[in-house]
Amino acid sequence: MKTVLILGATGLFGGHLARQLIQTGRFDVVCAGRTEAKLKTFTTAHGGRYIAFNRSTPEAALAQTKPFAVVDAAGPFQSYSSYAFARACLEAGAHYLDIADAPDFVQAITSLNGLAKANGLTAISGASTTPALTSAVLTAFNMPQIGTIETTILPGNQTPRGLSVMRAILGQVGQPMQLWEGGAWHPARGWSRLSRTALKVGTTQLKPRPASLVNTPDALLAAHFNTQTVLPRAGLELGLFHHALRLARFLPFPLGGLTKPAHAVAGWAQTFGSDLGGMQVRAPALPKSRWPSLRPPWPASVRKQKCASLTASQIPISSPRKRCAWPRISRRH
Ligand SMILES: NC(=O)c1ccc[n+]([C@@H]2O[C@H](COP(=O)([O-])OP(=O)(O)OC[C@H]3O[C@@H](n4cnc5c(N)ncnc54)[C@H](OP(=O)(O)O)[C@@H]3O)[C@@H](O)[C@H]2O)c1
Numbered sequence: 001m002k003t004v005l006i007l008g009a010t011g012l013f014g015g016h017l018a019r020q021l022i023q024t025g026r027f028d029v030v031c032a033g034r035t036e037a038k039l040k041t042f043t044t045a046h047g048g049r050y051i052a053f054n055r056s057t058p059e060a061a062l063a064q065t066k067p068f069a070v071v072d073a074a075g076p077f078q079s080y081s082s083y084a085f086a087r088a089c090l091e092a093g094a095h096y097l098d099i100a101d102a103p104d105f106v107q108a109i110t111s112l113n114g115l116a117k118a119n120g121l122t123a124i125s126g127a128s129t130t131p132a133l134t135s136a137v138l139t140a141f142n143m144p145q146i147g148t149i150e151t152t153i154l155p156g157n158q159t160p161r162g163l164s165v166m167r168a169i170l171g172q173v174g175q176p177m178q179l180w181e182g183g184a185w186h187p188a189r190g191w192s193r194l195s196r197t198a199l200k201v202g203t204t205q206l207k208p209r210p211a212s213l214v215n216t217p218d219a220l221l222a223a224h225f226n227t228q229t230v231l232p233r234a235g236l237e238l239g240l241f242h243h244a245l246r247l248a249r250f251l252p253f254p255l256g257g258l259t260k261p262a263h264a265v266a267g268w269a270q271t272f273g274s275d276l277g278g279m280q281v282r283a284p285a286l287p288k289s290r291w292p293s294l295r296p297p298w299p300a301s302v303r304k305q306k307c308a309s310l311t312a313s314q315i316p317i318s319s320p321r322k323r324c325a326w327p328r329i330s331r332r333h
Contacts, residue, residue, distance in 0.1 A: 001026070001027060001028045002026075002027055002028065002068035002069070003027070003028040003029075003030060003065060003066065003067045003068050004021060004027045004028070004029055004030070004067060004068060004069050004070075004071065005030040005032055005051075005061075005062075005065055005067040005069075005070045005071070005094070006018045006021070006029065006030070006031055006032060006070075006071045006073060007032045007033065007055060007070065007071065007072045007073060007074045007085075008032075008033060008072065008073035008074030008075065008164070009029075009031030009032060009033060009039070009042060009048075009050075009073070010031065010033045010035065010038040010039055010041075010042050011033070011073060011074065011075075011162045011163075011164060012160055012161065012162035012165065013073050013099060013128070013162065013165075014031075014033075014071070014073030014074065015042065017071060017073060018031050018042070018046065018048060019046050021048075022046055022047045022048045028048075028049075029047075029048035029049075030048065030049055030050065030051055030065050030067065031043055031048050031049070031050045031051075032050065032051050032052070032053060032061065033052065033074070034052060034053070034054050035052065036050075036052040039051075039052055051064065051065060055072070055074055055085050056084070056085075058085055058088045058089070059088055059092070062088060062089065062092035062094065063092065066092075066093070067089075067092075067094045068094060068095065069094055069095040069096070069097065070089040070094045070095070070096055070097070071097050071098065071099075072085060072086070072096070072097070072098035072099070072100075073098070073099050074164065075099070075100070075101075075164035075165070075167075075168060076102075076164045076165075076167045076168040076171070077098070077100035077101060077102040077105045077106075077168070078101075078102040078105075078167075078168055078171055078172070079167075079171075080100075080102070080105055083108075083109070083111065083112055086098070086109070086112055086123055086125075087112065087115065090112060090115050090116055090119055090121050090123060091115070091119075093119065093121070094121070095121050095122045095123075096112075096116075096121070096122070096123045096124070097122075097123075097124045097125075097127050098124070098125050098126070098127065099126070099127055099128035100125050100126050100128075100217070101126070101128065101129075101130055101168060101216055101217060102168075102217070103215060103216065103217045103219050103220060105125065106125045106126035106131065106217040106220060107217070107220055109123055109124070109125035109126075126217045126220075129153065129279065130151065130153075130216040130217050130218045130232065131216070131217040131218050131220050131221055133279070134149075134151050134218050134221060134279075134281055135221060135224065137281045138221065138225055138281065138283055141283055143283065143285050144285070144288075145226070145285060145286045145288070146225050146226075146227045146283045146284070146285060146286065147227060147228055147229070147283075147284050147285060147286030147287075148227060148228060148229040148230075148231070148282075148283070148284055149218065149221050149222070149225065149227050149229070149230045149231070149281070149282075149283050150230075150231045150233070150280075150281070150282040150283070151216075151218045151230075151231070151232050151233065151279065151280070151281050151282075152197045152199075152211050152233040152234065152235070152279065152280045152282075153214075153233070153234040153235075153279045154197060154199055154206075154209050154211060154234070154235050154237070154277050154278060154279070154280075155236075155237070155277035156237055156273060156274045156275045156276045156277035157236065157237040157238050157241075157269065157270065157272055157273025157274065158270055158271075158273055158274060158275040159275055159277055161263075161266060163259060163260070163263055166259050166262060166263050166266070167256055167259040169214070169234070170245075170254075170255040170256050170258060170259055170262060171254055171255065171256035171259075172190035172191070172214060172215050173190050173191045173245050173248055173249050173254075173255045174189055174190060174191060174192075174248065174249030174250065174251065174254075174255075175189065175190045175215070175254060176188075176189060176190075177189065177190055177213070177215035178219070179213065179219075179230075179231070180219060180222040180227075180228075180229060180230045181228075181229045181230075181231070182228055182229060183228045183229075188213055189213070189249055190212075190213060190214060190215050190249065191212045191213065191214070191245050191246055191248075191249050192212060192213050192246075192249060193212055193213045193233075194210055194211075194212055194246065195210075195211050195212070195233065196208040196209065196210055196211065197209060197211050197233070197235070197280055199277070199278045199279075199280055201276050201277070201278045204276060206276060206278075209235050209236075209237055209239075209242075210235045210236070210239055210242040210243070211233040211234060211235035212233060212234070212235065212242070212245075212246060213231070213232065213233055214232055214233060214234040215232070216232045216234075218230055218232040219232065227286075228286065237273040237274065237277065238269065238272060238273050241266075241269070
């Protein structure tokens with residue numbers, strides 16, 4: 001049986017993954033994180049075995065467990081200053097996969113290509129909602145030329161949220177980001193540009209919810225699909241919280257340091273709103289007359305990089321084709 005080590009297995013997303021892998025009965029799942037007590041409770045409840053270590057010193061744990069593959073679901077990836085952990089996994093002979101949502105981190109994973117190839121291994125970054133799921137949806141559209149990509153993530157307020165994901169969101173409120181719009185990069189700020197999106201989840205039509213710009217790896221889709229504009233957005237179901245964050249973007253300091261109190265407030269407010277949420281991917285086609293005006297937004301070496309394409313997600317997708325401004329989609333032959 002192959003061993004899969006999941007770093008962050010006691011977290012929200014790592015926990016989902018660990019439980020589902022354990023349930024298959026096909027893998028020897030090693031749950032990892034820093035806190036032994038949490039790991040013990042988790043494995044007692046769900047199975048698998050555990051090892052406690054910090055991501056910054058993984059060598060002994062990797063040597064002891066000898067995993068076939070390692071999944072980093074710990075984060076927050078915005079604070080990773082190097083690929084030291086991924087490199088250690090590849091050097092220990094394990095395939096590496098993470099669920100990073102930091103564009104720079106996902107983009108530069110190609111720097112490990114040589115090491116991975118030399119060891120006959122694979123290194124994949126961003127294997128989660130963004131950019132893997134968005135990439136899979138856009139690939140499934142099979143459109144000859146996409147003009148604009150708009151991705152909007154709108155979780156319900158009652159959806160559980162982990163500290164890492166909150167730190168990732170708060171840390172980018174009001175912070176500078178680059179937006180690929182109209183075929184050029186423009187400076188923008190996280191959580192700016194208010195819009196409203198009405199999702200349909202299953203048969204339930206949700207009321208329009210606020211959404212604002214977020215700095216996600218969906219920006220990489222511009223190069224991959226050669227589009228003119230990519231607008232990645234996210235929003236909170238409770239308008240009060242969403243607009244509070246919009247106002248907070250004018251504060252003179254990053255909000256990442258307020259993660260723990262914000263997490264406590266969010267937990268207290270979890271009885272409000274609903275558990276209905278989803279993600280919308282809109283991709284209107286570009287008229288053929290405008291195809292030649294496009295140019296690649298990243299250097300050719302980066303453009304060749306393929307975005308990962310996964311099909312599984314916790315998040316329902318609301319019929320994106322119906323929302324295209326040009327619903328007739330012709331196929332490339
Ligand atoms: N790309 C995407 O679309 C996407 C989607 C969802 C989530 N994410 C990202 O996934 C990450 C995880 O989110 P989450 O909400 O599941 O986080 P979470 O609930 O806060 O869980 C974090 C987990 O990582 C462990 N951990 C934290 N720091 C560690 C370290 N230095 N060494 C070893 N283990 C460590 C924690 O356990 P201990 O505290 O005991 O160490 C915990 O098990 C976030 O960065 C989030 O932004 C990305």
